[in-house]
Amino acid sequence: MTLIVSAEIDVIPKHDVILPLLTSKVAKFILSKNQQIGELIGSKKKYKELSISPLSSNGRFLYAENDGKLLRAMRGEKLHFTFSVATSEVNEKTFDLDGDVSTSYGEFYVLLKTIYINQLKDIRHEIKERNVNLRFESPTLLSNKYMVPPVFKKKKVRSMNRLIPQPSLIFSFLANLWNSIADERERIVKGDLEWTPYYIGRIADVAFAEIGYSLRPVTVIIGKDNNQRIRQARGFVGWVKYEVINVNPRYLETFERLLGLAKIFGIGRSRGIGLGRVKVE
Amino acid sequence: MTLIVSAEIDVIPKHDVILPLLTSKVAKFILSKNQQIGELIGSKKKYKELSISPLSSNGRFLYAENDGKLLRAMRGEKLHFTFSVATSEVNEKTFDLDGDVSTSYGEFYVLLKTIYINQLKDIRHEIKERNVNLRFESPTLLSNKYMVPPVFKKKKVRSMNRLIPQPSLIFSFLANLWNSIADERERIVKGDLEWTPYYIGRIADVAFAEIGYSLRPVTVIIGKDNNQRIRQARGFVGWVKYEVINVNPRYLETFERLLGLAKIFGIGRSRGIGLGRVKVE
Numbered sequence: 001m002t003l004i005v006s007a008e009i010d011v012i013p014k015h016d017v018i019l020p021l022l023t024s025k026v027a028k029f030i031l032s033k034n035q036q037i038g039e040l041i042g043s044k045k046k047y048k049e050l051s052i053s054p055l056s057s058n059g060r061f062l063y064a065e066n067d068g069k070l071l072r073a074m075r076g077e078k079l080h081f082t083f084s085v086a087t088s089e090v091n092e093k094t095f096d097l098d099g100d101v102s103t104s105y106g107e108f109y110v111l112l113k114t115i116y117i118n119q120l121k122d123i124r125h126e127i128k129e130r131n132v133n134l135r136f137e138s139p140t141l142l143s144n145k146y147m148v149p150p151v152f153k154k155k156k157v158r159s160m161n162r163l164i165p166q167p168s169l170i171f172s173f174l175a176n177l178w179n180s181i182a183d184e185r186e187r188i189v190k191g192d193l194e195w196t197p198y199y200i201g202r203i204a205d206v207a208f209a210e211i212g213y214s215l216r217p218v219t220v221i222i223g224k225d226n227n228q229r230i231r232q233a234r235g236f237v238g239w240v241k242y243e244v245i246n247v248n249p250r251y252l253e254t255f256e257r258l259l260g261l262a263k264i265f266g267i268g269r270s271r272g273i274g275l276g277r278v279k280v281e
Numbered sequence: 282m283t284l285i286v287s288a289e290i291d292v293i294p295k296h297d298v299i300l301p302l303l304t305s306k307v308a309k310f311i312l313s314k315n316q317q318i319g320e321l322i323g324s325k326k327k328y329k330e331l332s333i334s335p336l337s338s339n340g341r342f343l344y345a346e347n348d349g350k351l352l353r354a355m356r357g358e359k360l361h362f363t364f365s366v367a368t369s370e371v372n373e374k375t376f377d378l379d380g381d382v383s384t385s386y387g388e389f390y391v392l393l394k395t396i397y398i399n400q401l402k403d404i405r406h407e408i409k410e411r412n413v414n415l416r417f418e419s420p421t422l423l424s425n426k427y428m429v430p431p432v433f434k435k436k437k438v439r440s441m442n443r444l445i446p447q448p449s450l451i452f453s454f455l456a457n458l459w460n461s462i463a464d465e466r467e468r469i470v471k472g473d474l475e476w477t478p479y480y481i482g483r484i485a486d487v488a489f490a491e492i493g494y495s496l497r498p499v500t501v502i503i504g505k506d507n508n509q510r511i512r513q514a515r516g517f518v519g520w521v522k523y524e525v526i527n528v529n530p531r532y533l534e535t536f537e538r539l540l541g542l543a544k545i546f547g548i549g550r551s552r553g554i555g556l557g558r559v560k561v562e
Binding site (some may be wrong): 240 | 496
């Protein structure tokens with residue numbers, strides 16, 4: 001049985017600070033201070049999937065485009081982040097994060113606001129009145145590889161991020177993520193297991209039609225390499241509103257489960273460092 | 282042998298005019314005054330494909346969004362339109378359009394600037410340095426049906442316009458258009474003829490990756506119904522710049538031919554009334 005654990009955490013700087021350009025670093029530092037969570041996120045063996053959001057302020061994620069601007073936070077400003085992990089077992093009692101944390105980016109007061117624990121099988125976003133609104137709240141990276149059919153060796157395909165959200169890329173990615181964290185009985189299978197993400201992607205491109213959007217490409221800083229050179233990635237932010245058409249109830253349920261997963265873990269590459277955060281409405 | 286005939290025409294109002302909300306109506310009216318062209322565009326039997334652009338002024342197409350604004354042109358203002366037709370035979374000598382034309386929208390001086398005649402097999406847009414820039418200069422309507430595999434009966438699929446350009450939709454559409462106007466020997470066939478547009482679409486989604494864009498959805502007026510109610514359609518305008526990756530020379534040539542076709546006939550639905558005009562760079 002796969003459990004999904006999510007937590008919402010407030011972070012309040014104790015003095016004015018300059019945040020790292022990749023603000024999820026602060027979140028990761030704070031999480032690693034707690035022994036149990038630290039062990040969990042420090043060891044790939046203990047979890048199947050991990051997403052950490054950037055810090056947010058007033059509901060907006062803080063991330064750096066390559067424009068030389070620094071990210072600042074003021075003393076007493078309420079910052080916020082979430083993390084989500086998929087795991088097969090969890091010891092609830094030691095999710096103790098509250099208190100002062102001294103990081104290399106400054107001193108913060110940390111407060112665990114909420115913790116959610118769900119079974120994977122219960123994850124679902126109900127689609128109301130055939131409308132789905134996806135808000136890509138931190139830069140999102142969708143690889144062109146998500147829709148390469150399994151018969152082609154993926155390594156032969158040069159990987160690039162697509163800068164426009166395409167239903168097939170989104171749902172193929174989510175189906176793959178779902179099955180990678182699911183136990184055998186929890187998996188989503190349409191025909192052949194290996195082909196399932198591809199099939200679901202194909203259906204998504206016919207079932208979801210945009211009825212409005214506002215999108216822009218964005219280049220985001222994702223850290224530094226060993227020579228202290230800035231590493232960046234190109235993705236997009238914005239929102240798309242879809243109408244759901246041409247879908248039978250069985251596939252509708254699948255899409256609803258996958259959208260539920262997107263709410264928790266986000267969409268696309270580099271979710272462990274804050275990219276691909278989405279709101280599903 | 283399929284011939285592609287394109288013409289560029291200047292239209293100068295002889296007094297201040299209010300244009301119809303669907304400005305391609307003026308173009309169509311002018312064309313129908315010439316006996317040969319009139320017969321050509323009046324009879325579906327004589328051509329395989331016809332695109333007529335909206336009027337443009339200073340390089341911008343004139344079309345009406347549903348915002349109540351009127352489209353005006355001033356006396357002496359140089360307006361412009363193009364029309365393209367695919368046909369199996371053409372008599373060049375009577376492409377005589379120059380002179381005064383009195384329409385129900387006002388009086389215009391008309392000047393045929395250029396006429397191009399090409400064989401379909403010579404149509405091609407050379408892709409330079411792996412970059413393609415598509416400018417959707419009039420509202421473009423891409424149907425979700427373009428990528429429904431032939432095995433599914435298309436009539437079962439509810440038709441909706443996708444509001445985001447997706448390489449698969451674009452190239453599947455263009456392959457279908459190409460083969461509908463081509464003689465048997467000129468056709469593009471990848472494997473099975475019926476599946477070719479679908480295959481080409483699939484390859485396009487892996488071969489074309491966006492590297493920049495600016496797009497917005499737009500609701501455009503496309504005429505009036507029998508009860509004089511305004512008819513409108515929802516599509517998009519803007520530009521997308523692609524990098525072409527993962528493509529072997531044989532497919533590259535196919536994409537170049539299809540992009541050449543897009544330059545002439547545009548992309549998507551309602552090209553006969555001015556929608557889907559694209560610039561390929």
